[in-house]
Amino acid sequence: MHHPAAQRITGMGATIFAEMSALAARTGAVNLGQGFPDTDGPPELIDAAVAALREGANQYAPGIGVPALRGAIARHQRRHYGIELDPDREVVVTTGCTEAIAGALLGLVDPGDEVVVLEPYYDSYPAMIEFAGGVRRPVTLRAPDFRLDPAELEAAVSARTRLILLNTPHNPTGRVLDAGELAAVARVAIEHDLIVVTDEVYEHLTFDDHRHVPISTLPGMAERTLTLSSAGKSWSVTGWKIGWATGPAELVAAVTAAKQWLTFTSGAPLQPAVAAALDAGDAFPTALAHDLQERRDQLVTGLRAAGLSTHVPEGTYFATTDVGELGWASGGDFCRALPERAGVVAIPSEVFYDAPDAPGSGRHLVRWAFCKRPEVVADAVRRLAAADLTR
Numbered sequence: 001m002h003h004p005a006a007q008r009i010t011g012m013g014a015t016i017f018a019e020m021s022a023l024a025a026r027t028g029a030v031n032l033g034q035g036f037p038d039t040d041g042p043p044e045l046i047d048a049a050v051a052a053l054r055e056g057a058n059q060y061a062p063g064i065g066v067p068a069l070r071g072a073i074a075r076h077q078r079r080h081y082g083i084e085l086d087p088d089r090e091v092v093v094t095t096g097c098t099e100a101i102a103g104a105l106l107g108l109v110d111p112g113d114e115v116v117v118l119e120p121y122y123d124s125y126p127a128m129i130e131f132a133g134g135v136r137r138p139v140t141l142r143a144p145d146f147r148l149d150p151a152e153l154e155a156a157v158s159a160r161t162r163l164i165l166l167n168t169p170h171n172p173t174g175r176v177l178d179a180g181e182l183a184a185v186a187r188v189a190i191e192h193d194l195i196v197v198t199d200e201v202y203e204h205l206t207f208d209d210h211r212h213v214p215i216s217t218l219p220g221m222a223e224r225t226l227t228l229s230s231a232g233k234s235w236s237v238t239g240w241k242i243g244w245a246t247g248p249a250e251l252v253a254a255v256t257a258a259k260q261w262l263t264f265t266s267g268a269p270l271q272p273a274v275a276a277a278l279d280a281g282d283a284f285p286t287a288l289a290h291d292l293q294e295r296r297d298q299l300v301t302g303l304r305a306a307g308l309s310t311h312v313p314e315g316t317y318f319a320t321t322d323v324g325e326l327g328w329a330s331g332g333d334f335c336r337a338l339p340e341r342a343g344v345v346a347i348p349s350e351v352f353y354d355a356p357d358a359p360g361s362g363r364h365l366v367r368w369a370f371c372k373r374p375e376v377v378a379d380a381v382r383r384l385a386a387a388d389l390t391r
């Protein structure tokens, strides 16, 4: 019997992260593909989750999240950014930021609505825009500096535009949008009366003097911005899948309405644990960002020594190289050959573009994760240095 898939998923293969992690497992390569740390989050956080499990926090949490976590999220936004939120109406807990993205797009986008999205894009954005029946209008952050061009942003907006989907610090480029770029987004959003949905999961993972500024703090933006984040990156628990959406009650209600039909409610014992971590302050994320900056430098130095021209990221888990100079027409070909050539796995950024062959686009770009222990990064760098990476 033949069971064809529904049209909405036909042609959607496994995500590049699943494909590349499977490739790493199959070949025993060092996995610098999928972005997840190889050390645990703080022991107090793990202990708090164990205690919650033992104390019986094992039945459905309220759909919008347990009060302790919603309160902690509101306090976090006030402490870091001076944002005031009503935890009962302006905060919803989601199953990772991925569900917040799904909820935002399903809850806010009608069929035919256009969504302006930064490109390269995290792969769940186009998938969920499609599920919602929306039309994506990418604005490319062009290599090598990956800056947002305000004129291109303006040109992507039409009478059908419903929202701008932002992501800063940006995966995969590692850019942290600066004041000028954020002001340009705000100007366009206000002028065209658009909603901004902003994925800020790497908010605490910035380097050197780069600082994350939530676009909702710009004048005129709080009332039109839905901010998404999660505990996974800041507290090194990517498998916990506890995220949140915050902002105007109406936008949060749209996410909540969609969320109730997706997961209904998110991991009950993990929520009080994350609440305690948020309230415990910033020691863990601050130390993590410091560590990651060292790993970044270690990887960037190693990639360059292996002959790969590398862009220095301002935040996130990821560095980007251009493999075109080594004779590769496609980063995908490079990444599929890499386990055998060098025993390393990386992610081809070409899958994050609508038109990877356009000027400044990503056909030749490859993303490397450095959220790994120093000895793992050192091992990868040694393997790359010993390999012939030319086409």
Ligand code: GLN
Binding pocket: 015, 017, 018, 033, 034, 035, 036, 171
């Ligand atoms: N956000 C992580 C990355 O970009 C993991 C993504 C995933 O596995 N879906 O690598």
